Amino acid sequence: MNGAESLVHTLLGAGVDVCFANPGTSEMHFVAALDRVPGMRCVLGLQENVVTGMADGYWRMARKPAATLLHCGPGLANGLANLHNARRARSGIVNCVGDQATYHRPHDAPLTADTEGWARGVSVWVRTSQRAAEVGRDAAVAVQAAMTSPGQVATLILPSDTCWDEGGEVAAPLPVPAAPQADPLAIRNAARVLRERKDVLILLGGLALTQEAQALAWSVAQATGNAVMAEGSNGRMERGRGRLALERVPYPADQAIEALKPYGAIVLVNSRPPVGFFAYPGKPSRHHRLDAETCLLTRYEADPIQALRALAEEVGAKPVAFRDPGPRPDPARGAPTPEGLARTMAALMPEDAVVADESVSFGRGFFKETYAAPPHDWLQITGGAIGCGIPLATGAAIGAKGRRVVNLQADGSGMYTLQGLWTQAREKLPVTTVVLSNRKYAILLGEYRGVGANPGRTAMDMLDLGNPDLNWVKLAEGMGVEAAKTSTLEGCGDLMKQSFAKDGPFLIELEI
Numbered sequence: 104m105n106g107a108e109s110l111v112h113t114l115l116g117a118g119v120d121v122c123f124a125n126p127g128t129s130e131m132h133f134v135a136a137l138d139r140v141p142g143m144r145c146v147l148g149l150q151e152n153v154v155t156g157m158a159d160g161y162w163r164m165a166r167k168p169a170a171t172l173l174h175c176g177p178g179l180a181n182g183l184a185n186l187h188n189a190r191r192a193r194s195g196i197v198n199c200v201g202d203q204a205t206y207h208r209p210h211d212a213p214l215t216a217d218t219e220g221w222a223r224g225v226s227v228w229v230r231t232s233q234r235a236a237e238v239g240r241d242a243a244v245a246v247q248a249a250m251t252s253p254g255q256v257a258t259l260i261l262p263s264d265t266c267w268d269e270g271g272e273v274a275a276p277l278p279v280p281a282a283p284q285a286d287p288l289a290i291r292n293a294a295r296v297l298r299e300r301k302d303v304l305i306l307l308g309g310l311a312l313t314q315e316a317q318a319l320a321w322s323v324a325q326a327t328g329n330a331v332m333a334e335g336s337n338g339r340m341e342r343g344r345g346r347l348a349l350e351r352v353p354y355p356a357d358q359a360i361e362a363l364k365p366y367g368a369i370v371l372v373n374s375r376p377p378v379g380f381f382a383y384p385g386k387p388s389r390h391h392r393l394d395a396e397t398c399l400l401t402r403y404e405a406d407p408i409q410a411l412r413a414l415a416e417e418v419g420a421k422p423v424a425f426r427d428p429g430p431r432p433d434p435a436r437g438a439p440t441p442e443g444l445a446r447t448m449a450a451l452m453p454e455d456a457v458v459a460d461e462s463v464s465f466g467r468g469f470f471k472e473t474y475a476a477p478p479h480d481w482l483q484i485t486g487g488a489i490g491c492g493i494p495l496a497t498g499a500a501i502g503a504k505g506r507r508v509v510n511l512q513a514d515g516s517g518m519y520t521l522q523g524l525w526t527q528a529r530e531k532l533p534v535t536t537v538v539l540s541n542r543k544y545a546i547l548l549g550e551y552r553g554v555g556a557n558p559g560r561t562a563m564d565m566l567d568l569g570n571p572d573l574n575w576v577k578l579a580e581g582m583g584v585e586a587a588k589t590s591t592l593e594g595c596g597d598l599m600k601q602s603f604a605k606d607g608p609f610l611i612e613l614e615i
Contacts, residue, residue, distance in 0.1 A: 106235030109271030128200025129173030164502030176216025192338030308374030350437025445472030461492025490519025528583030
């Protein structure tokens with residue numbers, strides 16, 4: 104057995120049975136091992152940032168890691184942006200990165216790079232195997248690291264001779280540490296704050312955004328006369344009818360400061376104190392009141408269910424039904440607006456859908472209009488590195504095993520990773536992509552105002568995607584995805600219904 108075969112056997116034994124790949128010369132023995140070792144689903148991406156984004160989306164839905172296969176340091180570097188998003192989403196991923204053979208590295212061949220250095224910025228765990236006999240052992244540790252709560256990026260670097268040399272040894276799966284339990288003192292302190300005050304915000308993030316955690320937080324808030332909100336950017340949130348009508352901390356600084364102004368204390372449940380995405384002249388970095396007390400109940404890696412149950416018992420909270428969000432809305436008509444598109448989605452999306460949201464500025468108001476939608480999961484861009492939406496939706500469709508995925512996709516950021524459409528077509532994935540085609544980097548128009556800049560013609564031209572116009576229908580069809588264009592909400596609704604009846608992918612270019 105060579106090192107590559109021991110790697111595949113070890114990954115499969117640990118439950119890693121999907122590999123998102125863009126391989127090169129250094130990874131050929133891994134690819135060859137897939138023919139000899141059955142059981143690994145290998146999904147090809149045409150660029151590494153598609154590969155890493157797919158692995159992020161897969162974890163968010165499957166709650167187990169996939170492997171990525173990346174070609175040397177530059178291949179890893181191409182995937183860093185979506186690994187940054189994955190790290191912020193706390194997604195578990197096992198990166199397998201090929202490298203120069205151990206004896207070839209000192210010759211400084213063209214692809215020789217500081218692969219470990221690039222990996223450290225996005226990885227909790229990094230290791231370079233030195234011999235074929237170490238590969239299986241190192242892979243088992245990588246999977247253990249990736250699965251450690253709440254999910255982590257682990258990067259295993261494999262010099263090519265460690266893969267082709269004989270002497271590979273399959274390693275048994277390693278035990279995954281249990282999620283930490285909340286400190287009893289933290290529970291009592293949070294209970295004290297909630298009992299003594301009526302201006303407390305319970306801020307949920309990460310693992311605390313499941314339906315069960317929402318119900319516990321809601322019961323605590325109702326018992327103590329306080330409020331619940333979610334962090335601004337979240338890896339996965341369970342939403343729709345039967346879940347809490349949960350609003351997020353707004354993105355714009357002024358709106359966030361206003362939304363948090365009523366709260367003199369914040370109880371943090373797998374979350375952190377709200378801060379601005381960027382600094383703006385004359386505005387605070389922290390968006391909550393300076394005199395607000397922050398009370399940590401659980402860190403990101405902790406078990407929020409255990410903590411919230413204990414907190415509910417401490418304050419004497421009983422289960423309380425969520426408020427009825429009202430009837431399911433009818434599809435909207437007329438010219439596209441954020442509210443109208445959100446209502447149309449809520450009216451038409453199938454039950455148990457998954458929404459991969461990279462709508463950026465256009466989608467900031469979508470939540471209020473989708474509370475009465477059928478139960479669904481909502482995935483957001485978590486690290487601010489645009490270009491995640493199409494890959495995220497692609498990986499989520501594989502991780503969610505047949506559930507319909509709706510990708511709300513800004514046109515500018517969609518161009519970063521549009522190659523993911525090809526993978527959707529190749530894998531026949533049930534993804535409906537709605538491209539919000541305004542032909543500009545709209546978010547940066549607001550950022551100009553936020554930082555106090557005074558753009559002129561040259562600056563404004565840098566934000567214009569209309570010279571020449573992007574033709575998303577032709578781009579999608581060139582990738583093998585059926586597509587159509589519309590400029591009305593009723594047209595968008597009709598195309599959505601058609602797409603939901605299909606087995607494979609479909610793209611709607613909505614001119615806004």
